[in-house]
Amino acid sequence: MASPSSKTEATQSQPMTAMSVIAPAIGWLIPGAGHLIQKRWIRGVLLMTSVVTMFVLGLAMQGRVYQPNGGDILDILGFIGDVGAGGLYILSRINEWGHVVVAHATADYGTKYIIVAGLLNFICVADAYHIAIGKKP
């Protein structure tokens, strides 16, 4: 178990910088942008392409976009997953995309695509943060 002093040292070795706040925030809002503003061009483009394509394919398959809710646990988890897509989620709510009743298997795949796009973007955000604090090259 780590002692309090070693925890303090670990915190001090990863100083909070402006980039460590901005990169995850931008990365959440625009998938892949957290890497792009840190000049990780190829990684940023690949992450952006993957997350955006998954989200758009999900909508094209008539997947459902969850709204904030306090009901069924699966609906709450679906909302948490969707929110991970950041700007894409906000855009879809503004334009009322994904307000459909899931009536066939393909639409159910679409719903899962949208949720997973958001969850993958959460991983991208964490990665952008690790790059910003120097934990990852």
Added chain:
Amino acid sequence: MTLSHFNAALLFSIFASVVFGITVKDNAREQVRYGLYCFAMFMGGLIVAGWVMWALRH
């Protein structure tokens, strides 16, 4: 837009593998290798699960 189950799983595997490869590993070579490993595991799992469901049904 309508995709078959296999095509949906194939696209899902590609995009998820790209993100896993980039975010889990540090250098480019390891990222490519890990991405390919994840893709192989996704597709292998898909095929195995398909045969298991076929065996359960028969």
